[in-house]
Amino acid sequence: MELTRLRPLLEHPGPMATVYLENRPPGEDAGTQSRLRWQAVRERLEADGATLPALAALDSALRQDPVGEIQADGRVLVACDDGVLLDEHWDASLGSGDAGYWSDAPQLDRYVREALTAVRVLVAVTDQQGARVRQEILGELVTDGTEPAAEQQFSAAGSTVEGSGGGRVHKARRGYLSHKHNQRRADEVVHQNAADVAEHLAVAAGRFRPDALVLAGTVQGRTAVRAELPEHLARISVDADRGGVQDDAAEAALAEQIDEIAEALRSRRLDADTDAFELARSQGLTVRGPGAVADAARQGAVSTVVLGHEAADGPTGDALAASSACGAEVKLADLPEGDYADGRRGIAAVLRFAVPTA
Incomplete structure (x- = not known):
């Protein structure tokens, strides 16, 4: 994940309030519970010195929610005297807890950590005539304007689900007049339809x-489309052999397998990023803790900010802001938390070059 997408927010003049409201099972009193939870966070912010204009902006944003939406979906907000700077659903797991921070920079490590679990999946439910194509983002509620699970009816002609091959697809039975000619025509139709689907997938994947x-x-x-995919899509293609879109049961079976595929991708990504951190650590090119990361970033040395599964011991806003300014990316890894009990848990960085830090 590139920190540059958050740079305008990270570099906005402070101070500002960062608010996290976790998602919880909604009940009959969801509206009341949401108000009470926000009131408790608000009181903590006020005690920490939050200004009335910033608190009023948060009050206004949260009042506009449908009853129970915060309870069901979770929320992250950032506000200063200028108004609300960030207002997103936050798909955090139950138990992460509500929190409020008043600081010079927004405290976005929990938000970014959640976003790093996202897996973007392009799904094509194919047959020999064409495909139904949709985009899904699993593990993250969308923040870039893309609709999750937005389904498109694909067609080269733009009006039906069929590809542009036309004609009949089923091969002729033996004994059928002009058997070889009709069989060859059927193969051509399947090939053209698959090529149309593959072309559409390449365009969709580019966006x-x-x-x-x-x-x-x-x-x-699936076989026909896979044969027509460009190499960069073939490398990331995975077959789903369960379910489809013909009924609710088929949709549920497909969704379950897509979840399994996404979880396997998350696991491989976590392992790769953890291995990369450990390699850099063995070469003396890592620092640990919010202060050290911020110090290294101000010297232009941070290549990658690495967040662990545990929350950092201290505020991370300055570290993320400084790292964003030097063009760093951010990743999630299994950090060796037990080795760092002196206030350096939860955040680290891989360096471009070694630098002295506090």
């Missing part, structure tokens, strides 16, 4: 930047 392309639907349809 959506998926981590995986899931090919679902009939075996014949």
Whole structure:
């Protein structure tokens, strides 16, 4: 994840309030519970010195929610005297807790950590006539304007789900008049339809930047489309052999397999990023803790900010802001938390070059 997408927020003049409200199972009193939870966080912010204009902006933003939406979806907000700077659903797991911070820079490590679990999946439910294509973002509520699970009816002609091959697809039975000619024509139709689907997927992937392309639907349809994929999509393609879109049960089976594919991708990504951190650590090119990361970033040395699964011991806003300014990216890894009990848990950095830090 590139920190530059958050740079305008990270570099906005402070001080500012950062608020996290976790998602919880909604009940009959969801509206009351949401108000009470916000009131408790508000009181903590006020005690920490939050200004009335910033608190009023948060009050206004949260009052506009439908009853129970915060309870069901969770929320992250950042506000200063100028108004609300960030207002997003926050798909945090139950138990992460509500929190409020008043500081010079927004405290976005929890928000970024959640976003790093996201897997972007382009799904194509294929048959020999064409495909239904949709985009899904699993593990993150969208913050870049892309609609999750936005389904498109694909067609080269733009009006039906069929590809542009036309004609009949099923091969002729033996004994059928002009058997070889009709069989060859059927093969040509399947090939053209698959090529149209593959072309559409290449365009969609260029906009959506998926981590995986899931090919679902009939075996014949998947096989034909896979054969037409450009190399960069073939490398990230995965077959889903369960379910489809024909009924609710098929949709549920497909969704379950897509979740399994996404979880496997998360695990591989975490392992790779952890290995990369450990390699840099063995070379003396890492620092640990919010202060050291911020210090190294101000010297232009931070290549990658690395967040652990545990929350950092102290505020991370300055570290993320300084790292954003020097063009760093951010990743999630299994940090060796037990080795760092002196206030350096939860955040680290891989360096471009070694620098002295406090």
